[in-house]
Amino acid sequence: MKIIKCRDLGFNCDFMATGSAAEADGVKQKMMDHILEKHLPEKEMSDEDIEDIASRIEILLSRGCGCGAL
Template structure:
């Protein structure tokens, strides 16, 4: 199963996409991207909104509707 995370789905305005077979690796790569490329914007958010973004990564990696998880 291929797992896909798009930065735009998390509310950031860029075209970065993570594609990986391992959902944990996909999440770590996206977190690394957010904390590198969107550090100021992310850190300016409240703790609640930061947690919301992290939780959204988990949601996107587990839904089976085809927009986050693809079965190949």
């Protein structure tokens, strides 16, 4: 199971994207869609910020269970 929380990425938000290990790309896409829809309008994020978030999502999903826990 892959889980990523918006809070793992520094947002004050309870959204979570989940899926099986085989669906890791889908989990990342769900989270990116959420961030672009909900957080991009409220925060001034540059393209670099978006790329950094996508990179952090990749790192978190690559860890053990994908929940961000070390």
